[in-house]
Amino acid sequence: MAIRNEIGLAIIGCGTIGRIRAIIARDYPGISWLGLCDINPELGQKLKSDSDADFFTTDFYELLNRPEVTAVIVATDENNHAAPILAATERKQALFIEKPIATDARESLQILRAIEASGVDAVMGYTQRFRRRFLAVKERLITGQIGEVHSVVTRAFMNRMVPIATVSRTQNRRHLTPMVVSGTHSLDMSMWLMEGKSPVSVYAKSTDKVMSRWGTKDSTFGIFEMDDGAIFSMNISWALPEVWPGSVYGLEVGIVGTEGVIDIEDTHRDLVMATNVAQGGGYVPDGYSAPARHVDFLTSYPPGDLHLSQLWGPMREETVSWYQRLCMNQPTPHATAQDGHRNLILTMAMDLSARRGQPVELPVDPEELMAED
The missing domain is CATH 3.40.50.720 (NAD(P)-binding Rossmann-like Domain)
Known part of the structure; x- marks a missing residue:
């Protein structure tokens, strides 16, 4: 054609x-x-x-x-x-x-x-929307093969080289949080899989025992209530040690419906390499000396993998x-600009709830999100 x-x-x-x-x-x-x-x-x-x-x-x-x-x-x-x-x-x-x-x-x-x-x-x-496994799950949900979805659990693990690389480029770090920068991927995936449901409230908690020295949080855990009564748990930690074998993202998702369940294990532990040769990370900031990694979860770098000097995988x-x-x-x-704005508001609402220590009603006004430290 x-x-x-x-x-x-x-x-x-x-x-x-x-x-x-x-x-x-x-x-x-x-x-x-x-x-x-x-x-x-x-x-x-x-x-x-x-x-x-x-x-x-x-x-x-x-x-x-x-x-x-x-x-x-x-x-x-x-x-x-x-x-x-x-x-x-x-x-x-x-x-x-x-x-x-x-x-x-x-x-x-x-x-x-x-x-x-x-x-x-x-x-x-x-990029996650272009991976075969998630497209397969989306089709099963569209065709109603597990009935009405009422519960979703999402957990993301990352080593700390990504946040260090992200915050090292700027002093404007207030909103460079685990959810806004990286949790947005798994949140977008979950909202895409739950298409048609809208969150009405969120309650979240954060901790910063490790990443506070870089001006960000370690982990944020939260739970959304949807407009039809469904619940959605969204958790991320990007403070795992630099030697954690996942180059970037390890994800687990559980989707429970009235007629069935879909359980997604996307941690990349099915393809493990151990070697005496030191491995690089996914996103290593300039001037940052990361410790040597000798175990790697292959295929865990979200853009894909190199072969014959070409990148193969979801970003391609x-x-x-x-x-x-x-x-x-x-x-x-592809996610739309409307999806992108929604994702930002929801991730920021999680951060706001964590700061306040109480639930936040949704939708929330952008001015309210930006008014508090």
Whole structure:
């Protein structure tokens, strides 16, 4: 089938994730032009060479003003999403936004309203939706094979290299919490699997015995009540030792319905390597010396795995699917901007409940979320 629409692609942010998506773009036939932007010219020029990009600049406005640009990937640090998203929206350019949509709930609402007013197609980077096991579960739920879902339990474990890498890039760490940065993935997955149910309240608790020295929390546990009486437990800890064998994410989900249950074990312990050769981590911050790891849960790095110098796995499928969405108008399971805003509000509501030590009624006003330390 012939490509219907060619893409002039702008990628803002040339770090780990921006690099992955740019290399995939290099090999996709529907990308007719590729431009890059990063505040670090050395990093950007290196990716320009590696991806055979057509253009590089340190000014994202200069990039978005190029006449070739029809679609934009925003892959900057978490605190710096708002300005490039709004600029792309003004120019009616399709958007792929790495989560979270923002780290300020008020900015997130402003962005969502701008996207809705402009009518641009905007999706969020929730890579887990593109994994075969979760797509299989989603189909079973859509077809009613376990009846009406009434209870969901989700637990995520991560080693502490991810939060250290995240908070080391900025002093604005107030909302760089386990839930907002990483728990949002498992929350999005659970809300997607429970599609049609809306939370009406949440009660949560947090602890910071380890990660307080980096300005964030260790763990957040919470429970949501849904509008139909269902309950949803969402727990995450990203303070596991650096030597924990999971490169990034280990997830367990239990979904109980009136006619059955689906139990998902996604900890990657089914593929274990032990070796005398020291292993690297998933996201290791510059200047940070992590201890050697000699055991690894293979396939636990969320983007995928390298073979023949290519990344294979869910991030490749997610990225190519978005290119197909734009080129061929194909429906895809991407999270929407509405999903991204909802996820931010819910994760922040968990943090607010933990600070207050009492339940928070939902929906909650973004001003209320941002008013308290």
